Amino acid sequence: MRPLEGRRLWFVGIGGAGLSSYAFLARAWGAEVGGWDHVETPYLRGLEGLEVVLADEPVVPEGWEAVVSSAYPSVAGTTRADFLAELVSLRRSIVVAGAHGKTTTTGMIAFVLAELGLDPAWLVGGEIAQLGGNAGAGEGWLVVEGDESDRTVEKLRPEIAVVTNVELDHHSTFASAAEVEELFQRWLADVPQVVRGWELEPVAFALALPGEHNRRNAAAALAALGLAGVGRAEAEPVLARFHGAGRRFETVGEKNGVTVVDDYAHHPSEIVATVTAARERTDGRVLVLFQPHLFSRTRHLARELGAALSTADAACVTEIYQAREEPIEGVGGKLVVDALRPGLRAGWAPRVEDGARIVASWARPGDFVLTVGAGDVDRAGPLVLEAIE
Secondary structure: OOOOOOOEEEEEOOOOHHHHHHHHHHHHOOOEEEEEEOOOOHHHHHHOOOEEEEOOOOOOOOOOEEEEOOOOOOOOOEEHHHHHHHHHHOOOEEEEEOOOOHHHHHHHHHHHHHHOOOOOEEEEEEEEHHHOEEEEEOOOOEEEEOOOOOOHHHHOOOOEEEEOOOOOOOOOOOOOHHHHHHHHHHHHOOOOEEEEHHHOOOOOOOOOOOOHHHHHHHHHHHHHHHHOOOOHHHHHHHHOOOOOOOOOOEEEEEEOOEEEEEEOOOOHHHHHHHHHHHHHHOOOOEEEEEOOEOHHHHHHHHHHHHHHHOOOOEEEEOOOEOOOOOOOOOOOOHHHHHOOOOOOEEEEOOOHHHHHHHHHHHOOOOOEEEEEOOOOHHHHHHHHHHHOO
């Protein structure tokens, strides 16, 4: 009998990166699955055949057990954290968490296990093209991306935990970096085997993904695979073929000698890592179009975001992408522009479309254009290519 046989699970927020993957796995493990969201999303393409209601307000039909995204705390039901904890408890599991790199590292581990024929299941917070999506339902290890943004990760009890790094990134949840560290310390105290990514040397062999941060992600992935019984000698050549997750240094295209790359980086450390990785790929200039994400993060990190963007050769900033927060008076993308290094070629474009045109007008052959942020700035890449003359 499949472990969720007989359950009727209704996912509130089913179009999100997280809940769509949970719904996929729940169906594969025997549950009857449906869900609600307020808008069609690309993640729903992997859930064909399910009953999905699109409406302005959340809907939970009678007779269904609701699994609720953290974006809808007023809806009664099982939280996404509790449901994920249940999934993790049903298999030998590896959970990857940390401020940065967790999607890539989770994808690396799942990819190696799949390529070696070990039939993993996986739940990843992004699209992994080489795996066919953000979820899989194999019979082997369950590889899961954990999330500290709402303290979800503390409820998970895997056999192996990977923490890539620890840094304050979610200012609406944590008052200080010390609070984040305490969360991870409490969680890891109950996990049998732990990999701490910052304690490892970056891998020395060639990866398809550029950047020191990805070489560190690879080191963490190899350490976790070793604990799961996969030898480094067989894992390394497979890992070298991993091309990454969607929106993680993802090449959008090239036109007139200008390469456009999209990346999910939204924290200062991630922006610096992405710019540094781009410099490994070009002798030309690195131009950045950045969309800030969250009012709380921008209020606390505007100066650091400006400093990070100033490591590029030019930067254009849009207005903040509003997600799960109400606006904060006096907090806008212009705060980041004001924090850019004096003398840096800079642009301010409230709309993503205008920002795309600005960076396209700057670009010349040999340049790298990075579209960066955790909102909908990913739509800028094709606009930049279209505008380049």
